[in-house]
Amino acid sequence: MADDIEVGYVAYTLSADYLATVGADFDSEAIDDAILKELNRLVPWGVSVHRNGKAFATPEAVETARAIDWDDLLGRVDVDQILADNGR
Numbered sequence: 526m527a528d529d530i531e532v533g534y535v536a537y538t539l540s541a542d543y544l545a546t547v548g549a550d551f552d553s554e555a556i557d558d559a560i561l562k563e564l565n566r567l568v569p570w571g572v573s574v575h576r577n578g579k580a581f582a583t584p585e586a587v588e589t590a591r592a593i594d595w596d597d598l599l600g601r602v603d604v605d606q607i608l609a610d611n612g613r
Contacts, residue, residue, distance in 0.1 A: 529581040532590040
């Protein structure tokens with residue numbers, strides 16, 4: 526972890542505007558945590574996204590990490606299910 530290299534930034538959190546459009550009361554912090562957990566499950570070995578949105582990779586995974594299509598990866602996160610699991 527100490528030798529990991531920053532490889533980018535991922536805007537993975539849902540906006541308040543989006544949450545307002547779905548018309549319910551949600552724990553936004555829990556939703557962001559769940560999205561981050563799922564995102565980290567989907568990334569290749571050696572790559573991780575931290576809570577602040579910064580993406581890091583081990584030296585061996587830097588090229589792989591820099592080639593990630595983050596929008597595509599985020600598109601695979603089932604946000605509707607996460608919202609269903611985190612309503613108040």
